[in-house]
Amino acid sequence: MSIVLTLPGGAVLSCRAVVFDLDGVLVDSMPAIVRQLREWASARGLEPDRVVELSHGRGNLDLVRLVAPGLDAEREARLLADREAGDVEGITARPGARAALDAVPPSARAIVTSGNDRVARARLRVAGLPVPEVLVTADDVRKSKPDPEGYLAAAAELGVAPRDCVVFEDAPAGVAAARSGGMRVVGVLGTVSELDAEYTVPDLAAVAVKLCPDPGTPVPGAGLRGGQGE
Structure with missing residues:
Protein backbone atom coordinates (compact mmCIF):
# COMPACT_ATOMS: atom_id res chain seq x y z
CA MET A 1 0.00 0.00 0.00
CA MET A 30 4.33 26.69 22.08
CA PRO A 31 2.60 28.83 24.74
CA ALA A 32 3.28 26.19 27.38
CA ILE A 33 6.83 25.55 26.15
CA VAL A 34 7.71 29.24 26.08
CA ARG A 35 6.13 29.80 29.49
CA GLN A 36 8.17 27.05 31.13
CA LEU A 37 11.44 27.88 29.37
CA ARG A 38 11.21 31.56 30.21
CA GLU A 39 10.55 30.85 33.88
CA TRP A 40 13.40 28.33 34.00
CA ALA A 41 15.84 30.66 32.21
CA SER A 42 14.99 33.67 34.36
CA ALA A 43 15.49 31.68 37.56
CA ARG A 44 19.01 30.73 36.42
CA GLY A 45 20.10 34.13 35.18
CA LEU A 46 19.88 33.22 31.49
CA GLU A 47 18.44 35.27 28.65
CA PRO A 48 14.90 33.89 28.17
CA ASP A 49 14.54 34.92 24.52
CA ARG A 50 17.79 33.21 23.56
CA VAL A 51 16.84 30.02 25.40
CA VAL A 52 13.48 29.89 23.64
CA GLU A 53 15.07 30.53 20.24
CA LEU A 54 17.62 27.76 20.70
CA SER A 55 15.05 25.29 22.01
CA HIS A 56 13.27 24.64 18.69
CA GLY A 57 13.75 21.01 17.75
CA ARG A 58 16.19 20.33 20.57
CA GLY A 59 15.74 18.05 23.55
CA ASN A 60 16.01 19.54 27.03
CA LEU A 61 19.30 17.80 27.75
CA ASP A 62 21.01 19.23 24.69
CA LEU A 63 19.44 22.63 25.30
CA VAL A 64 20.77 22.85 28.86
CA ARG A 65 24.22 21.77 27.72
CA LEU A 66 24.16 24.50 25.09
CA VAL A 67 22.85 27.45 27.09
CA ALA A 68 24.14 26.60 30.57
CA PRO A 69 27.19 24.31 30.36
CA GLY A 70 27.99 24.97 34.02
CA LEU A 71 24.79 23.38 35.29
CA ASP A 72 24.04 19.71 35.93
CA ALA A 73 22.43 19.08 32.56
CA GLU A 74 20.69 15.82 33.47
CA ARG A 75 19.20 17.28 36.64
CA GLU A 76 18.00 20.43 34.88
CA ALA A 77 16.54 18.44 31.98
CA ARG A 78 14.55 16.32 34.45
CA LEU A 79 13.26 19.45 36.18
CA LEU A 80 12.17 20.92 32.85
CA ALA A 81 10.44 17.68 31.86
CA ASP A 82 8.58 17.56 35.19
CA ARG A 83 7.35 21.12 34.67
CA GLU A 84 6.35 20.48 31.06
CA ALA A 85 4.45 17.29 31.83
CA GLY A 86 2.40 19.12 34.43
CA ASP A 87 1.71 22.20 32.32
CA VAL A 88 -0.77 21.36 29.56
CA GLU A 89 -2.85 24.52 29.81
CA GLY A 90 -3.77 25.85 26.37
Whole structure:
Protein backbone atom coordinates (compact mmCIF):
# COMPACT_ATOMS: atom_id res chain seq x y z
CA MET A 1 0.00 0.00 0.00
CA SER A 2 1.33 3.42 -0.98
CA ILE A 3 0.42 6.65 0.74
CA VAL A 4 -0.05 9.57 -1.63
CA LEU A 5 0.28 13.07 -0.19
CA THR A 6 -0.95 16.02 -2.23
CA LEU A 7 0.43 19.39 -1.13
CA PRO A 8 -0.68 22.94 -1.93
CA GLY A 9 0.36 23.86 -5.44
CA GLY A 10 -0.13 20.31 -6.71
CA ALA A 11 3.08 18.62 -5.54
CA VAL A 12 2.48 14.90 -4.98
CA LEU A 13 4.63 12.66 -2.78
CA SER A 14 4.25 8.89 -2.64
CA CYS A 15 5.61 6.99 0.35
CA ARG A 16 5.12 3.93 2.55
CA ALA A 17 5.21 5.69 5.91
CA VAL A 18 4.56 9.14 7.33
CA VAL A 19 6.51 10.38 10.34
CA PHE A 20 5.35 13.40 12.30
CA ASP A 21 7.16 15.69 14.67
CA LEU A 22 4.93 16.46 17.65
CA ASP A 23 5.18 20.05 18.89
CA GLY A 24 4.29 22.58 16.21
CA VAL A 25 3.13 19.90 13.77
CA LEU A 26 0.47 17.85 15.58
CA VAL A 27 -0.02 19.94 18.71
CA ASP A 28 0.14 23.66 19.41
CA SER A 29 2.17 23.61 22.59
CA MET A 30 4.33 26.69 22.08
CA PRO A 31 2.60 28.83 24.74
CA ALA A 32 3.28 26.19 27.38
CA ILE A 33 6.83 25.55 26.15
CA VAL A 34 7.71 29.24 26.08
CA ARG A 35 6.13 29.80 29.49
CA GLN A 36 8.17 27.05 31.13
CA LEU A 37 11.44 27.88 29.37
CA ARG A 38 11.21 31.56 30.21
CA GLU A 39 10.55 30.85 33.88
CA TRP A 40 13.40 28.33 34.00
CA ALA A 41 15.84 30.66 32.21
CA SER A 42 14.99 33.67 34.36
CA ALA A 43 15.49 31.68 37.56
CA ARG A 44 19.01 30.73 36.42
CA GLY A 45 20.10 34.13 35.18
CA LEU A 46 19.88 33.22 31.49
CA GLU A 47 18.44 35.27 28.65
CA PRO A 48 14.90 33.89 28.17
CA ASP A 49 14.54 34.92 24.52
CA ARG A 50 17.79 33.21 23.56
CA VAL A 51 16.84 30.02 25.40
CA VAL A 52 13.48 29.89 23.64
CA GLU A 53 15.07 30.53 20.24
CA LEU A 54 17.62 27.76 20.70
CA SER A 55 15.05 25.29 22.01
CA HIS A 56 13.27 24.64 18.69
CA GLY A 57 13.75 21.01 17.75
CA ARG A 58 16.19 20.33 20.57
CA GLY A 59 15.74 18.05 23.55
CA ASN A 60 16.01 19.54 27.03
CA LEU A 61 19.30 17.80 27.75
CA ASP A 62 21.01 19.23 24.69
CA LEU A 63 19.44 22.63 25.30
CA VAL A 64 20.77 22.85 28.86
CA ARG A 65 24.22 21.77 27.72
CA LEU A 66 24.16 24.50 25.09
CA VAL A 67 22.85 27.45 27.09
CA ALA A 68 24.14 26.60 30.57
CA PRO A 69 27.19 24.31 30.36
CA GLY A 70 27.99 24.97 34.02
CA LEU A 71 24.79 23.38 35.29
CA ASP A 72 24.04 19.71 35.93
CA ALA A 73 22.43 19.08 32.56
CA GLU A 74 20.69 15.82 33.47
CA ARG A 75 19.20 17.28 36.64
CA GLU A 76 18.00 20.43 34.88
CA ALA A 77 16.54 18.44 31.98
CA ARG A 78 14.55 16.32 34.45
CA LEU A 79 13.26 19.45 36.18
CA LEU A 80 12.17 20.92 32.85
CA ALA A 81 10.44 17.68 31.86
CA ASP A 82 8.58 17.56 35.19
CA ARG A 83 7.35 21.12 34.67
CA GLU A 84 6.35 20.48 31.06
CA ALA A 85 4.45 17.29 31.83
CA GLY A 86 2.40 19.12 34.43
CA ASP A 87 1.71 22.20 32.32
CA VAL A 88 -0.77 21.36 29.56
CA GLU A 89 -2.85 24.52 29.81
CA GLY A 90 -3.77 25.85 26.37
CA ILE A 91 -2.36 22.88 24.42
CA THR A 92 -4.56 21.98 21.44
CA ALA A 93 -4.37 19.90 18.28
CA ARG A 94 -3.10 21.81 15.28
CA PRO A 95 -5.40 22.15 12.24
CA GLY A 96 -5.64 18.91 10.29
CA ALA A 97 -3.69 16.87 12.84
CA ARG A 98 -6.41 14.39 13.73
CA ALA A 99 -7.51 13.93 10.13
CA ALA A 100 -3.94 13.32 8.98
CA LEU A 101 -3.30 10.73 11.68
CA ASP A 102 -6.58 8.98 10.96
CA ALA A 103 -5.88 8.89 7.23
CA VAL A 104 -2.57 7.05 7.60
CA PRO A 105 -2.77 3.36 8.63
CA PRO A 106 -1.49 2.78 12.20
CA SER A 107 1.24 0.48 10.87
CA ALA A 108 2.56 3.25 8.62
CA ARG A 109 2.69 6.25 10.95
CA ALA A 110 5.02 7.37 13.72
CA ILE A 111 5.83 10.36 15.90
CA VAL A 112 9.39 11.45 16.64
CA THR A 113 9.80 14.13 19.28
CA SER A 114 12.66 15.74 21.18
CA GLY A 115 10.55 15.68 24.35
CA ASN A 116 10.45 12.74 26.70
CA ASP A 117 7.79 10.05 26.70
CA ARG A 118 5.81 11.42 29.63
CA VAL A 119 5.58 14.91 28.12
CA ALA A 120 4.65 13.57 24.67
CA ARG A 121 1.85 11.39 25.99
CA ALA A 122 0.49 14.20 28.17
CA ARG A 123 0.33 16.58 25.21
CA LEU A 124 -1.29 14.01 22.91
CA ARG A 125 -3.86 13.20 25.58
CA VAL A 126 -4.91 16.79 26.25
CA ALA A 127 -5.02 17.51 22.50
CA GLY A 128 -7.31 14.50 21.94
CA LEU A 129 -4.88 12.75 19.59
CA PRO A 130 -4.07 9.02 19.56
CA VAL A 131 -0.73 7.71 20.77
CA PRO A 132 0.79 5.89 17.78
CA GLU A 133 2.21 2.39 17.89
CA VAL A 134 5.61 3.89 17.09
CA LEU A 135 6.48 6.82 19.35
CA VAL A 136 10.17 7.75 19.51
CA THR A 137 11.05 10.23 22.27
CA ALA A 138 14.16 11.61 23.93
CA ASP A 139 14.03 8.57 26.23
CA ASP A 140 14.70 6.26 23.28
CA VAL A 141 17.75 7.90 21.68
CA ARG A 142 21.27 8.93 22.64
CA LYS A 143 21.39 11.93 20.33
CA SER A 144 18.52 14.34 19.68
CA LYS A 145 17.78 16.36 16.55
CA PRO A 146 19.55 17.47 14.36
CA ASP A 147 21.03 13.98 14.64
CA PRO A 148 18.90 11.55 12.55
CA GLU A 149 18.88 8.80 15.19
CA GLY A 150 15.24 9.29 16.17
CA TYR A 151 13.95 9.30 12.62
CA LEU A 152 16.04 6.29 11.64
CA ALA A 153 14.72 4.44 14.70
CA ALA A 154 11.14 5.19 13.65
CA ALA A 155 11.75 3.92 10.12
CA ALA A 156 13.29 0.73 11.49
CA GLU A 157 10.33 0.13 13.82
CA LEU A 158 7.91 0.70 10.95
CA GLY A 159 9.90 -1.70 8.79
CA VAL A 160 10.44 0.73 5.91
CA ALA A 161 13.52 2.24 4.32
CA PRO A 162 14.23 5.89 5.18
CA ARG A 163 13.80 6.85 1.52
CA ASP A 164 10.21 5.54 1.70
CA CYS A 165 9.29 7.92 4.54
CA VAL A 166 7.94 11.46 4.41
CA VAL A 167 8.54 13.57 7.51
CA PHE A 168 6.54 16.60 8.64
CA GLU A 169 8.72 18.98 10.67
CA ASP A 170 8.43 22.54 11.99
CA ALA A 171 11.97 23.26 13.22
CA PRO A 172 15.31 23.64 11.41
CA ALA A 173 16.94 21.01 13.63
CA GLY A 174 14.19 18.53 12.78
CA VAL A 175 14.38 19.24 9.06
CA ALA A 176 18.14 18.66 9.20
CA ALA A 177 17.67 15.42 11.15
CA ALA A 178 15.17 13.93 8.70
CA ARG A 179 17.13 15.05 5.66
CA SER A 180 20.42 13.63 6.95
CA GLY A 181 18.58 10.38 7.58
CA GLY A 182 17.72 10.16 3.89
CA MET A 183 14.04 11.06 4.24
CA ARG A 184 11.93 13.53 2.33
CA VAL A 185 10.77 16.45 4.43
CA VAL A 186 7.74 18.72 4.36
CA GLY A 187 8.18 21.82 6.48
CA VAL A 188 5.24 22.97 8.59
CA LEU A 189 5.36 26.72 9.09
CA GLY A 190 4.33 28.45 12.29
CA THR A 191 7.05 27.85 14.85
CA VAL A 192 9.43 29.64 12.47
CA SER A 193 8.50 31.69 9.42
CA GLU A 194 10.95 30.00 7.03
CA LEU A 195 12.32 26.49 6.71
CA ASP A 196 15.00 25.07 4.44
CA ALA A 197 12.70 22.38 3.08
CA GLU A 198 11.78 21.58 -0.51
CA TYR A 199 8.09 21.70 0.39
CA THR A 200 6.28 23.75 3.03
CA VAL A 201 2.69 23.84 4.23
CA PRO A 202 0.90 26.11 6.73
CA ASP A 203 -0.48 23.08 8.60
CA LEU A 204 -1.62 19.51 8.01
CA ALA A 205 -5.09 20.67 6.97
CA ALA A 206 -3.46 21.71 3.67
CA VAL A 207 -2.36 18.11 2.95
CA ALA A 208 -4.61 15.57 1.22
CA VAL A 209 -3.90 11.92 2.07
CA LYS A 210 -4.90 9.03 -0.17
CA LEU A 211 -4.12 5.32 0.05
CA CYS A 212 -3.31 3.47 -3.17
CA PRO A 213 -2.79 -0.29 -3.55
CA ASP A 214 0.51 -1.36 -5.04
CA PRO A 215 0.43 -2.58 -8.65
CA GLY A 216 -0.78 -6.14 -8.82
CA THR A 217 -2.51 -6.02 -5.45
CA PRO A 218 -6.10 -7.31 -5.71
CA VAL A 219 -8.64 -4.61 -4.96
CA PRO A 220 -11.87 -5.71 -3.23
CA GLY A 221 -14.73 -5.42 -5.68
CA ALA A 222 -12.46 -5.01 -8.71
CA GLY A 223 -14.20 -6.01 -11.92
CA LEU A 224 -17.66 -5.17 -10.62
CA ARG A 225 -19.54 -2.30 -12.19
CA GLY A 226 -22.36 -0.29 -10.70
CA GLY A 227 -24.29 -1.12 -7.54
CA GLN A 228 -25.82 -4.31 -6.32
CA GLY A 229 -28.33 -5.80 -8.74
CA GLU A 230 -26.96 -4.03 -11.83
